[in-house]
Amino acid sequence: MSGFLAAAIVAATPLLFATLGEVIAEKSGSLNLGVEGMMLMGAVIGFTVAYGTGNPAAAMIAAFAAGGAGAFIFAIVTVSLQANQVVTGLTLTIFGSGFSSFVGDRMIGQSVPASVLKFFAPIDIPLIGDIPFVGSVLSGHDAFVYLGYVMVIVLSIYLYRTRAGLNMRAVGENTAAADASGVNITLYKYAHIIFGGGLCGLGGAYLSLVTVPIWQADVVTGRGWIAVALVIFASWNPIKAFFGAFLFGALSILGLRLQSMGIHISQYLVDLFPYAATIVIVIIGTHKNRKEDLPPGNLSEPYSRENR
Amino acid sequence: MRKIFPIVLFVIALTVSLAACGSDKDKGDGAAGEKSAEPLTIGFIYIGTVNDGGYTQAQDAGTKAVESHFGDRVKALRLESIDDTNKQAAMDAAKQMIDQGAKVIVGTSFGFGEALNEMANSGDYDDITFLHFSGSYINDTNLGNYFGAMEEPRYLSGIIAGMQTESNKLGYVAAYPYTEVQIGINAFALGAQSVNPDAEVKVVYINSWYDPAKEKEAAEALLSQGCDVITQHADTTGPQLAAAAADKYAIGYNLDNSAVEGLEDAFLTAPIWNHEIFLIPTIQAILDGTWEPESYYGTMADGYIDLAPLTKNVSAEATAKVEEVMTKIKAGEFPIFVGPIKDNAGNVKVPEGQTLDRSGIWKTDYLVEGVTAGE
Numbered sequence: 001m002s003g004f005l006a007a008a009i010v011a012a013t014p015l016l017f018a019t020l021g022e023v024i025a026e027k028s029g030s031l032n033l034g035v036e037g038m039m040l041m042g043a044v045i046g047f048t049v050a051y052g053t054g055n056p057a058a059a060m061i062a063a064f065a066a067g068g069a070g071a072f073i074f075a076i077v078t079v080s081l082q083a084n085q086v087v088t089g090l091t092l093t094i095f096g097s098g099f100s101s102f103v104g105d106r107m108i109g110q111s112v113p114a115s116v117l118k119f120f121a122p123i124d125i126p127l128i129g130d131i132p133f134v135g136s137v138l139s140g141h142d143a144f145v146y147l148g149y150v151m152v153i154v155l156s157i158y159l160y161r162t163r164a165g166l167n168m169r170a171v172g173e174n175t176a177a178a179d180a181s182g183v184n185i186t187l188y189k190y191a192h193i194i195f196g197g198g199l200c201g202l203g204g205a206y207l208s209l210v211t212v213p214i215w216q217a218d219v220v221t222g223r224g225w226i227a228v229a230l231v232i233f234a235s236w237n238p239i240k241a242f243f244g245a246f247l248f249g250a251l252s253i254l255g256l257r258l259q260s261m262g263i264h265i266s267q268y269l270v271d272l273f274p275y276a277a278t279i280v281i282v283i284i285g286t287h288k289n290r291k292e293d294l295p296p297g298n299l300s301e302p303y304s305r306e307n308r
Numbered sequence: 309m310r311k312i313f314p315i316v317l318f319v320i321a322l323t324v325s326l327a328a329c330g331s332d333k334d335k336g337d338g339a340a341g342e343k344s345a346e347p348l349t350i351g352f353i354y355i356g357t358v359n360d361g362g363y364t365q366a367q368d369a370g371t372k373a374v375e376s377h378f379g380d381r382v383k384a385l386r387l388e389s390i391d392d393t394n395k396q397a398a399m400d401a402a403k404q405m406i407d408q409g410a411k412v413i414v415g416t417s418f419g420f421g422e423a424l425n426e427m428a429n430s431g432d433y434d435d436i437t438f439l440h441f442s443g444s445y446i447n448d449t450n451l452g453n454y455f456g457a458m459e460e461p462r463y464l465s466g467i468i469a470g471m472q473t474e475s476n477k478l479g480y481v482a483a484y485p486y487t488e489v490q491i492g493i494n495a496f497a498l499g500a501q502s503v504n505p506d507a508e509v510k511v512v513y514i515n516s517w518y519d520p521a522k523e524k525e526a527a528e529a530l531l532s533q534g535c536d537v538i539t540q541h542a543d544t545t546g547p548q549l550a551a552a553a554a555d556k557y558a559i560g561y562n563l564d565n566s567a568v569e570g571l572e573d574a575f576l577t578a579p580i581w582n583h584e585i586f587l588i589p590t591i592q593a594i595l596d597g598t599w600e601p602e603s604y605y606g607t608m609a610d611g612y613i614d615l616a617p618l619t620k621n622v623s624a625e626a627t628a629k630v631e632e633v634m635t636k637i638k639a640g641e642f643p644i645f646v647g648p649i650k651d652n653a654g655n656v657k658v659p660e661g662q663t664l665d666r667s668g669i670w671k672t673d674y675l676v677e678g679v680t681a682g683e
Contacts, residue, residue, distance in 0.1 A: 003532050011525060101357055108359045109545070111569035212520040214568060216361045216544050221519045253525045259512040259682020260479070260529035267515040267682075 002136035004250075004257060009141055010211060012249025014039070014203040014220075016148045018227035019234060019241045020155055021067070021199030027159065027236055028192035029172035031300035032074050033089030035200050036224025037096020042067040042201025043208040044100035047215050050112050056119035059209060060144075060202065067201020068194045070096055075193040079186060082302040093224070101217050112213035120144055120210045137246075144206050151199070155238040168192055172296030175303040185303060203227070229278040235285060235293040248274045347383040348412065348595055350374070351405030353398060354388045355417040356518060362543030362562045363517065364388070367416045367441075370583025377588050381595065385410055392419025399423045411436060412594060414587075418442045418488070424451065437594055441583075442488065444670075446601050454586045454604035456613040458488075459495035459644045459669065460637050461579035464615050464630050465559045466499020468576055469507070469537040471626040472557050476506045479530030481540040481547045483517045485681070487672050489541050494676045495644050496539060501678055503629060510535055511681035520544040527551060537576070548575060557621060564616035578616040585612040605666055609638045645669060650677040 018035050025032045032038075046063030050056065074092050077083045120142040129139030138149075159165040170178035171188045179185050207219045230248060234240035255270030285293040352371050356364035371384050385408055387401040398420045402413045413436060415424045421443030428438045428451035440453040469478045478500055482489050493511055500507035510533060512526040523546030527538045531554045538551040539559035548565060551558035552574035560578035565571050586604055593599035606612025615634070618627050636642035645664035651657050651674035658664060675681055 007525060007528055011521070014521075101359070105359050108361045108365075109563075109565070109568055207521055212524055212544075212546055212549060214545050214549060214570065216520045216546075217357050217359055218518070219520050221516070221521070223521075252522070253529065255682075256512050256514065256522075256526045256529040257532070260510055260526075260533045260535075261682075262510065262680040263682055265682055267513050271515055 004253070005133070005136045006140060007253050007257075008246060008250035009137065009145055010249075011252050012245040013145050013148050014206045014211070014223055015227055015230060015248055016242060016245035017151070017203030017206065018200045018224060019230040019245055020148075020151055020238055021196040021203065022227055022231045023196075023234070023236055023238060023241055024155065024192050024199065025071070025196035026231060026299055027172045027296055028168050028189055029175060029296055029298050029301070029303070030074075030078060030189060030193050030196075031085045031089065032071065032092070032193060032196065033086060033228060034070060034074055034092025034096060034197075035089075035227050036220055036222070037093035037099075038067040038070040038197045038200035039204030039207075039220045039224045039227075040096040040100035040218070041070045041204065042198075043204030043219050044104045044215075046201070046205030047107065047112065047208040048103060050116045050209055051107060051110055051215075054113040054115040056116045056143075056209075059116060060205060063201045063205030063209075064198035065201070067204065068198035070099075070201070071193045071197020072190075074197070075190045078302065079189045079193070082304055085300045085302070097218065104215055104217060107215040108217065110215050112209055116209060117213060142210055144202075144210055147202075149242075152238050152242045159238065169296070172298060175298045175301070179303070179305060185305075189303075200224070200227075226274050229274055232295075233274075233278045233281050235281070236295065237292070247277075346409075347381055348378075348591070349383045349385060349405075349409040350412040350414060350591065351385040351387070351402065351408070351410035352414045352416060353390050353401045353405075353420055354386060355390060355392045355419070356543070357388045358386065360518065360543060361545065364416070366562045366581045367583055370581075370587050373584035374587050374591055377584070378591065378595075382591060383409075390420070392417040395423045395426075399427060402427060406433065406436060412439065412591070413437070414439045414441070415443075416441045421445050421453075437599065439590065444603070446603050448601060450601070452590075452601040452603065454590075454602075454606070456581060456606040457608070457644075457666075458579060458613055459491055460608045461613055461615040462492045462495035463499035463502075463644045464634060464637070465539060465577060465579055466496035466501075467503050467630055467633060468618070468622055468626045469496070469539065469557075469559060470500030470502070470504035471623060471629065472576065472621075473500075473504065473507060473537050475534045475536045476504065476508055477533065477535045478507060478509045479527060479533075479535030479538040479547075480509055480511045480679075481523050481526045481530070481538065481542055482511050482513050482681075483542045484515065485513055487670060490675060491669055491672050492541050493679060493681075494649075494672060497676050497679050498644065498649075507678065509679045511675070511679060513682065514542060516542070518543045520546040523547050524550045528554075531556060545571070560616070566616070566619045573621060575619055576622050577618050580614050580616050582611055582614060585610055607637075608634065609640065651675060652677055652679050652681075 042063035045066035046059045049062040050059035077088045078085045122140050125139040129135045167183045230244045234244040251273050255267050258265045354364045358368040375384050385405045390401045391397045421440050424438045424440050425445040427433050438451045442455050443453050497509045514522050514526050523542050523544050527547035527550035537557045538547050540547040540561050548558035552571050557576050558574045559576050566575045643663045647658035647662040648660040649658035
């Protein structure tokens with residue numbers, strides 16, 4: 001059982017980072033569908049730096065910067081140039097996929113250096129690891145996973161307990177009102193789109209540095225899209241995103257585990273669950289009509305003061 | 309101003325996607341020319357990227373061998389990452405390359421078959437030769453297919469697994485439950501049981517051909533059930549990494565990964581393809597004008613399929629046994645599927661005294677005794 005929970009955490013971590021990144025972008029009013037592309041950019045740049053320098057911290061910073069750079073393109077096109085966010089996001093996904101294949105071409109089959117593997121080896125937390133059930137979720141993971149946990153807490157505080165978080169949510173809910181109250185709309189949008197992209201990049205880097213530490217093209221394989229669904233599933237809330245990512249991660253390996261025990265289950269059915277669950281959550285959310293479960297009011301609408 | 313940018317962007321996106329899909333206009337035989345002067349243009353449709361570290365990379369190794377063998381007498385075009393569940397995408401890819409002068413279209417995935425079959429028989433492309441990998445479509449004039457007796461190296465890899473295992477549990481990470489995959493699983497299981505009657509094969513289907521992380525997770529699930537040799541019918545090194553991390557053994561697929569860092573102590577061997585063994589003589593026949601549609605089924609004797617060199621991790625005993633059986637297989641004295649064969653529900657599928665030939669093998673829709681699968 002603890003083996004299953006530990007494996008579920010490994011499957012959940014890339015989803016968690018990408019979901020948190022997209023929550024940040026969407027909360028500030030930008031629907032960035034380029035998650036898959038930004039994850040791939042983070043995956044390939046993180047791997048390149050890890051491979052070249054053997055320095056895990058540098059690899060993570062580079063992965064964050066790569067995801068952020070992808071998001072920066074998105075920000076220029078959608079915030080400054082006011083282009084359609086959906087089209088731009090999809091384009092970013094295609095760009096990121098090509099970018100990662102191009103940059104990664106010469107590294108196919110190369111391994112992450114031992115120094116990096118060692119850094120990302122599981123670390124046991126004393127005492128907490130002995131608690132049943134919760135212990136194997138909280139303890140015995142790699143540094144990357146713990147960073148994800150910290151991120152959940154930090155972002156929750158930021159969103160709901162700080163002035164900047166309030167302003168950022170105002171930008172997403174009602175851009176014109178936020179503008180009128182003196183919030184720097186362009187700055188807020190840029191900052192959160194880029195930061196969100198950086199988190200997506202880290203999610204991709206988890207796959208290429210920890211999950212499968214040998215470079216292979218397209219290591220993300222659709223997880224970016226699951227993250228987009230997860231944002232809705234989590235109703236734009238970092239804490240719910242944590243539970244959602246854990247649930248989706250657990251489900252993604254549950255079918256495999258049951259099969260290995262010889263229990264008959266269709267992998268097709270298991271694979272469609274995240275999407276079906278998201279639809280159910282959307283329907284429930286829409287019916288309950290609770291303000292905090294709804295998407296940000298001005299999500300995906302370009303804002304220009306002159307065109308109000 | 310704000311209304312213009314989305315439109316501009318849309319137009320750019322449209323142009324790019326149209327360029328990628330190719331257009332039907334300007335169809336004609338502009339590039340036909342004189343046979344001697346113009347190189348023969350061959351269009352390859354790939355399901356993945358040429359550097360995917362597996363299936364498509366192996367296909368492209370064959371293409372590269374064709375290029376270096378024929379030099380400037382042929383010109384190879386490649387379209388990568390074509391969706392093989394979308395007939396229109398495959399047809400667009402083929403048409404685009406025909407527009408660029410391709411006289412031969414090679415579809416290197418099962419799903420491209422319908423598109424090639426329809427085009428070959430439409431009457432519009434009678435001057436084009438179509439070759440399809442892993443399907444059964446064929447006609448009398450311009451459509452042939454090719455594949456290999458992968459059951460031979462799979463059986464041999466099963467012998468190794470059966471002799472290396474201590475737990476008698478072998479893990480098999482498989483893509484989808486369909487004939488080609490089932491044949492591989494059965495051959496592997498029969499090979500293992502031939503040297504170790506207690507060997508049991510556990511199969512996990514992942515519902516994908518290519519997903520490094522999911523393949524690794526599937527292998528971890530199998531390892532948690534006590535499997536100590538992991539093999540795969542999926543395209544990445546994921547399962548091998550999982551086996552290496554658990555200090556167990558791995559048998560790959562498509563590529564010899566013995567030199568990959570971190571796999572040195574885990575990798576045993578891998579069933580592999582040598583596509584040039586089919587492609588070079590076939591292209592030569594097309595160049596000579598002597599080609600006729602055939603349904604090629606390459607064997608280990610041809611060298612079309614093979615087993616990657618056994619590594620130091622394979623015991624001397626197992627190496628000797630594999631060499632003994634391989635010699636018989638290559639001599640054509642060792643059919644893989646010999647009755648009695650029961651399925652895993654106990655029904656007799658091949659009665660005593662019978663041997664499955666190629667068409668019999670490709671009617672497989674069951675898993676043999678000793679195999680457990682979750683689907």
